[in-house]
Amino acid sequence: MDAHALRRQGWSISAIARHLGRDRKTIRAYLNGERVPEHRAQLPDAFVPFMDYCRQRLADDPHLWASALFDEIAELGYRGAYSTFTRALRRHQVRPHCEPCRAATGRDVAVIAHPPGEEIQFDWLELPDPPATWGVGSHAHLLVGALAHSGRWRAVLAEAEDFPHLVQALDRVVRKLGGTARRWRFDRMATVCHPPSGRVLPAFAAVAKYYGVGVDICPPRRGNRKGVVEKANHSAAQRWWRTVPDALSVEQAQSGVDKLALRMDERRRRIDGASATVAELAAAEPLLEVPTRPFPAELEVERTVSPQGLVSFDGNQYSVPPGLPGVQVVVLHRLGEDYLHVLTAGRAVVAKHRRAPGGSGQVVRDAGHVIALERAVLASFSDRAPCKSKVRRPPSQAALAEADRLRGTGTSGSASAERVVIDLSHYAAVADRLRTAPTPEEDHGE
Template identity: 25%
Template sequence: MIDLVTKQDVILKVEVEGLSQRSVATKLGISRNTVKKYIQEYRNAREKFTDLSVENFALTEAILEKPSYNTEKRAKRKLTEGMMDRLDFYIKQNVQKRTDGRRKQQMKIIDMHEALLEQGFDIGYTTVRNYVREKEKTRKEAFIRAIYEPGVVCEFDWGEVKLEIGGRLKTYQLAVFTMAYSNYRFAKLYHSQQAVCFQDAHVEFFKHLARVPVQVVYDNMRTVVKKFIGTERELSPITMSIAAFYGFQVRLCNPRKGNEKGHVERSVEVVRRKAFSLHDSFDSIEQANEHLQTKLNKLNQRTRSNKTPSVLILEEQAVMTTPMGDFDASEIMNLKVDKYSTVTVKQNHYSVPDAYVGKTVRVKNGANSIRIFDNHALLAEHTRTWGVHEWRIDLYHYLTTLGYKKGALENSQGFKQAPKQIKFIYENYYTNNQKDFIALLHFIKEKNNLSEIITLIKALEKKPFFEFSTEKLIFLSQQKPEAPARPAGNQAIIDKSLENLSDYANLLNKEKEKQIS
């Protein structure tokens, strides 16, 4: 292969050093025809250069342009007409499959090559690849820059982020909204991309803005699109319900056209990097979301077109609609209470009052909480767990059963998950008296006064002759503090008497200190 240096060497040796073309060809080990070609190109260029009206492009190219060879008319040595017919058939099949929604069943180039080999053709993979790529070559797509009106378009997308929460490394889902006009960003972390999380993200965003945009743009995620019918798409009930509640339009991107929601595509990457590239370890997901909000506030303060997103969003809010309320982002289920007085949601157990064993209750499964109802009466509410085979037990739900199964108290799941104050009271004052302890729990549950009981216990401990019992705690808790009665009579006499009593008390205390010393 002749390179640029060889070409320049030929020109120098013939034109400058005066060597013959034959000797140069022999010396450089190349064809005499090649030497003749380079010299002729150079001399033709020099003739053009003598015309002052012509730029010296030809002469420059003759020296600096690498040698090239015309391969367009070169015949294909192994790719026969029969092979090309088969490859054209496979390419046509792939086009039909894309139209029918069977994109994942297309033949790849390697599949086409293997098919040709099985049919007895002798052909290499590279030749097949080059032919198919040339056939499938299409005109490059042109993009049209859009101009957005305030308050009209909002884009949504999910992103993944790996965080260490409570010492455990786990992948979390980042829900991101971006207003197209202002580039104002909002995001929140979730455990999953489930429907309730998708809906909860919208509730939080609309609550944050206190406004609703005209249109929200999505890609073809499963929570948004129920099914494809050819090129048509059917929205999921999840999407339709929240769109109907807030009154916004849903617009879907064309398949594999992320550029149609380019604001949020970029936002996912920016928010993830700015929020969690330096700090990715937290005690809880709540703490991580607080950190995320702090970073978002800084991003929304960055100047864009001489204004910050935080300023531009005010223009959008002025023309957007106000939500009528907050959508209840939850999945409703009717579940039967098992023998442990729990309902099972996504393989996790949540307790209800023990009187409901064997009954059917209504459960609202949300992104952050599990609420359990009997008709419209709230029976229990638990923080949702995203693990597997975990139990959320409220000790108060089992007081009736513990009344006649007192020995089960200490080893029960409910006692293990009880608040620290409850465990403290039991372990310090009721270890061998489960009956009175359960009676105290009944009182605390009824009055919702655990902090008050703790205060009373601390006050009783300070008394010199400390006697502790459930009856005393209940009695003291029910007493209302009364203001001390002020003695009637001449004010001056009263004040002087109080002063004398104070002095006398101080004198007695000094005498006691002398005796002790």
């Protein structure tokens, strides 16, 4: 429209092209009627001749990889690129529908009502490539718990995902939330339920009874059933984990995710036409009180004794008797108790300490360990000056005598050589005598 109007005003094609920011050939084609708006020249679709073959192959095997099918039709003469091929598969809807594999996107979903104080959703978030100083392997483990009604969430870093660490992280999460809801929802964790059947394990049933809550297990392959905690996982991974530097300790990282969770409480939500922040909604939820102490699960972690006779546990360090540097020991702590024990590989208790607050950075030393360590260090200490390295010390007479013996040039060596080198005529006489059997007289004489 603008090109025709400007052309009627006497503008040149070059001037119109510069004014509209288009190529001169494009302006000329529109002005000459060679091109019509919203009508582009349709190139022949190279995929159409192969469409029936692809439909048949995917009807036989609905889960056949597109790359494998692309290799087949490439041998049949298809010359398009792989991206063009996959785009054609989606445009023509060649792959048949598979309901079990279909995601929630593009299908009907129901809005699930979450009454206040009714449900907390829990999920493990595995975070790849943690700092090497953490010593947790290829993944860090973050347990995220979210109130389904208000959306408030809290998270706790754990060393592993086994049963004792799960119980410890659950207790810390519900205390950070200010209480617990009436029901806990999990996906099919092996530490919570039997994954194929969804039946809650007896060990975790005892945990639920201790906290006075019910347990709900999500149906298989239904991550949207606990979408509140899934969205919290996404926020923690993108807004916190992507920015964690290598030099950060576990305690500092935990502080960072706590600060992010507090900032997320400022989000505004609209429920029943009223707008409120997540913090205001969470404060109004009728949560149950948490027991004074955590569920008494036994937590065991392996540690290596440092040269100073210390082992680390939960952000603190505890002493062991001297003589164990570099040895693998086990730190045993029953959740809720004020003491922890340090055991050897043979389950012998070598230390018992009162547990310091987690993440406080304290060094807890037993007085007996300190005295024994000082004695061991002083006993091995020498006040002599270090040996001089730039001195001349030739071999001593004893070393020279031993060298002569090895060479066979000494007195004892000469005597030994004289005994070995003998006249062979004695051997010849003995051999002649043995060729014939001795007479009885000779035998008696001998």
